[in-house]
Amino acid sequence: MAKENKSFVKEITPQSEDFSRWYLDVIQKADWMDYAPVRGCIVFKPDAYEIWERCQQELDREFKRTGHRNAYFPLFIPESFFEKEKEHVEGFNPELPWVTEAGGDILEERLAVRPTSETMFGHMYAQWIQSYRDLPVLLNQWANVVRWEKRTLPFLRTSEFLWQEGHTAHATEDEARAETMQMLEIYANFVESFLAIPVIRGQKTPSEKFAGAVDTYSLESLMKDGKALQTATSHYLGQNFAKGFDIQYLDKDNQRKYVYTTSWGITTRLLGAIVMVHGDDRGLVIPPKVAPTQVVVIPIGPAKTRETVVPAAEQIVASLQSAGVRVNIDAREDVSPGWKFNEYEMRGIPIRIEIGPRDLENGQAVLVRRDTGEKLPVPLTQVDETVNELLATIQADMFQAAKNRMHEHSYVADDLAALVNYIQNERGLVLAGWCGDDACERAVKDACSATSRNIPFDPPAQPKHCVTCGKPAQYAVWFAKAY
């Protein structure tokens, strides 16, 4: 048994040795994905996909609660559509896959496989929206999108990925801006409370904003290797797409006016964020709220005691199921308990329950937390209650631990040398002043590969000078290396 453990644990590269290798080891060994035979594409295997389904259910309920409805728009976008918004075409053209033949014929106009659907929604909205009575239009779609990027990484940046894209049209700028912020806040609450991942809310600098947006807002989170990941974006598009696609409405004052639009999205890269924020050298650690399996029950002890131990374990399972817990049992006899412990730790199941003959004599079972390793003997009569409390505690503790980590790895830099030092030697997020000049932002990237993440709504400090040029700072900006 000890032997199995060792050989097994060896298979995951420690985070401290090579974080990227650790990440790739974990997602494959935990059976979350496999590489597909198409460049940069992966197969989302059931354990990962089920987490995505739970994210969908949770977010979809919030979208509907705030008045949005789902629809489905075509995968293919005619080439001419991209030309209608200048920044948009420049941003996305290099990444597009093109369908040039279909049904045995060469197409007259090439069709892009959608990288995002502002153009398609824009085209349809122009036909649907005639009067102020038609506004607002609040639609969302769950879909696959494709971006043929040079460097890919499973979940975080794949050629094809899954996401939702909300597209709304409003009569006024105020309303569209309120929508943009409302959706960012829905994302923030979801990512923090459901995925236990702390976020920084803020605005992207012009160089980092969405191609075609007036303003892009983002959530930024810190991974365990000190790199940042953008976990959600919400765009205020102003009248850019309204003008490109001629989306006008007749207002109450009998004037024709352009609408104001927004778009907002969250993607399957969240799966990668869960791994990189919570995982450790033993494997995944999945937040209870999103875990497909929250508890695994493992009967232990010598073969001759199975007759009494397994039924007791099954009773725990049945009871937890009635209490609304997602629970499995692993009573296989051809695999050792030690192997199972490692296996379910690697898969990140929040709670393991061990029960053996001695536990049974004492009328108890042992709960083991995945996040802390803590072992809690619990009377059999109190298992349901304790598990439900413990799941909530684990969820809260995981969030707090991630939050503490983020604070510990947040720095404030007064000048470029200090910023570079933090990025290269401490790793993490560095807050710095910025004058607003693109060149000063670029200088940071050139110096240490860190990019501006966002201009936080609520910065922990207000640096006085631009980190590059020393002129008065207009903004406090978070810089970090990023995925």
Added chain:
Amino acid sequence: MAKENKSFVKEITPQSEDFSRWYLDVIQKADWMDYAPVRGCIVFKPDAYEIWERCQQELDREFKRTGHRNAYFPLFIPESFFEKEKEHVEGFNPELPWVTEAGGDILEERLAVRPTSETMFGHMYAQWIQSYRDLPVLLNQWANVVRWEKRTLPFLRTSEFLWQEGHTAHATEDEARAETMQMLEIYANFVESFLAIPVIRGQKTPSEKFAGAVDTYSLESLMKDGKALQTATSHYLGQNFAKGFDIQYLDKDNQRKYVYTTSWGITTRLLGAIVMVHGDDRGLVIPPKVAPTQVVVIPIGPAKTRETVVPAAEQIVASLQSAGVRVNIDAREDVSPGWKFNEYEMRGIPIRIEIGPRDLENGQAVLVRRDTGEKLPVPLTQVDETVNELLATIQADMFQAAKNRMHEHSYVADDLAALVNYIQNERGLVLAGWCGDDACERAVKDACSATSRNIPFDPPAQPKHCVTCGKPAQYAVWFAKAY
């Protein structure tokens, strides 16, 4: 008000005048879809998409109950994959769209946009399945697929559509065949009990089976114009894909063996079926179980009574909502009740509740059934109970009505002349004997454009002779014109 009604009703072509026109009128006026700017593609608008979501929820629960899990496989399939199963490539090649350029480069190998994913699942299964312990593999995916067909029709046959595709691998033929039949039965129960559409379960003839299948089973339903629609298919693929993709496992007897696979799917064409089975000259009629809105409450009467009537209507809504009914109110003042009646009839809302000042005096409201037009005055204290009963009654009655219609339009033909007469003059389903020869099946099609729908498991008669050649019949086959 009467004037509004008239002009409104005029907009829908009567079914008897031109069924195809009626269909296109209804789905557009009920706001279910719009034509997209890509050949053969549509936008699925919220009312239609929400029905698809309800179908998904219902089926997904059944899939999971029977041990399946969801996953997600890539959209793009390398050209070489199609070559590995001969019949498959011949069946699908003419309909494929090809990505030939991506990210600014010409691709070395063209990528098909998936028309179905047997090949991609086959490729991955070959890597995942090593031992008998890995079997069965029971996966499903909800996805978009593309088939570049010559003639398209909204919902029924669009270039891009949404579906689920189950793909399973088994150790034995028996197990794979049992899976194939289990899924067909899940579909049949779903289509009949949830969509109120009666189905004929049966097996496809060789000429109509799925490209690459050993046996294809289908559900066939009758539309109101007498044409048949295939509402679901389940395929027993034998070892065809296992051999094409080399999916082998090491059995308990230490022998390497090919697996047996199945695939099964249901698509957004179901939305078209709902329209064509239940709709009438006033518009859609949606089965209560799948209706996004089951009840609409409309306050009526002169303006001066609104102060009392509208709050009473709102109370009905609140009460129905607590009773689990999906209910809306339309209390708009700038639109007449008559206009609203027509609007919600066209949208197919199962029950309309009218409440006016006189109703209020009598302590009642009036329930109006969409399917029969029947009006039921109900005491306000009994609205919740009556609505819930009535929704169940409507669901059952709609199924029974469709079933009666199917029986009324089912015929048995002894020879080709009789068959052609039924198809051309009576329209509907014609049961006939068949010797099993492709040429005899083709002769039916040449004579009247009817194709074999399926060989029913439970035929209402057993014709003795082949409808074409008169030799002894091996099978009883349903023929019909089909979508």
